[in-house]
Amino acid sequence: MTREDIAEVLDNIALLLELKGENVFKTRAYKNGAEIVRSHEPDVVKLAKDNQLNNVAGIGKALQEKIIELTTTNKLEFYENLRTEFPPSLFELFDIQGLGPKKIKALYDKLNIDSVEALKSACQDNSISSLRGFGTKTVDKLLHAIELREKFASHFRLGDVAVMAEILLDAVHAHPSTLRCCHAGSYRRSKEILHDIDILAATTAPAELTQYFSQLEEVEEVIACGDTKASVRLANGLQVDLRAVTNDAFPFALQYFSGSKEHNVAIRQRALKNGWSLNEYNFTAKEGATPPPTIHEEADIYKALGLDYIPPELRENRGEIEAAENGSIPRLVTLENLRGTFHNHTTASDGKNSLEEMAEAAIELGLEYLGIADHSKASFQANGLYPERLLKQVDHIKSLNKQWEGSFRLLAGSEVDILKDGSLDFDDSILAQLDYVVASVHNAFTLPEKEMTKRIIRAMENPHVTMLGHLTGRLLLRREAYAVNVDKIIDCAAETGTIIELNCNPRRLDMDWRHWKNAREKGVKCAINPDAHRLEQLQFLAFGVRLARKGWLTKDDVINTKPLNDILDFLNIQ
């Protein structure tokens, strides 16, 4: 049972308790517990096994017992009993916008509606209007929400929304009443998966701005439009929220709407200790408390609370507040710090551009080196190279390098397949002729966790392997990560000096940001690699940097911030 499994059980308990009409704080405690289980370091599964759960804030006696029962028996009696009270299909109703626990319970109790399908019929034959609180507008909205659910996913990848997020921010910026504006929410925090885009604006005419925003040509549908807030939907189903506030409230609103919720709860608690209540508009001093200082910028809020500025990417309540308190917030890596990158493909395997074109694009981006790592022969679906073609490519790279005379360099590598037993797709004698080696898993995804972990560790123990490619093989919103013990891989990387890749293809973003803080603390280095299959994809580096920042990584933690000469030394290349 993984931490994610446990978190899901706790989340489900919270939903079931809500349906039962339990105390909201009790349900909140379960939801909160689920979040803690997802993100706590070290892993609560390990803590439970070592009987070390008693010092985790937010996990009290009752949740401790439940987590221990889950880790030892893979079951939870309390949960099993609770589940018998409602049909499992009821959960899907929580996906419908506009339906919460109260309404779902009413639908179930009064009309026996237990699924989206049943809800749809009840809306269509209008039997639903007999319920108090379900007027004609509600029925229309529910039908619309059901349609949306069928048509669109409710989650989007960062890389799929970034362009639109920037276009809409520009549009808000262009309105004459806008004084300043910024993204907020999970986009600002660089989450890899988003539910919506949040934009915050300081304006002298809030109602005008929300009107203007809801009428932009990119807007497909207006969900809500009030005097200070507008919610719209774009053609691809993505929801975008705009908040319009005064210039004085802007820093507070920016802090508030950037989240995360967990971070804000902790920040508010801290404010309360000073006798100040903090909301999206201001500090309010309670009676007898020292008056809060004047706030001009978001950073002033953190300063007022005795904290260093916390970059938005870190605001997940994963230790950033403690770090800000004791002055140990890391100076996070930036895109400008990158000097080169590894793991890119060419037409030799499944890339769309030649060596020359990729090199030119890298130079254009200001990089000093570009690593070429085409697939190895076992990846026949990707036109993987046999040794002969690989060595020919190495020669080609050597001859191309002459023209740049040290100002730029192509590095000759390979993305070699880790075979099912952990051996590599090329002999050591071939690997020894390369500048570096990326080792990746491309088949046998269904191995049990122990075997998969052993397989990857065996590959890492090969001294020719420089770095590990896309550690878990996940494809966001498409394919689950394969079963692998990431903590063990990190430990092995620390021992063997193997670099772990942060694959910045927005469909992968693998290894996950949640593991990097741990990896960094153990001294494991990161390579931010675009895994570019065409020259435009070198731009993926920007997503990689965003996620590296989210993983607390500094310039020193990222190997490809090193200038060319240092990299040549590091790789032992003449």
Added chain:
DNA sequence: GCCGTTTTCGGCCCGACTGTTTTCAGTCG
């Protein structure tokens, strides 16, 4: 259900928006 330098009881973030409920409940973030 969790938590504690006012506390082991009594708090726990709260404002915006919508619809229908004519004074507020439910949902959302």
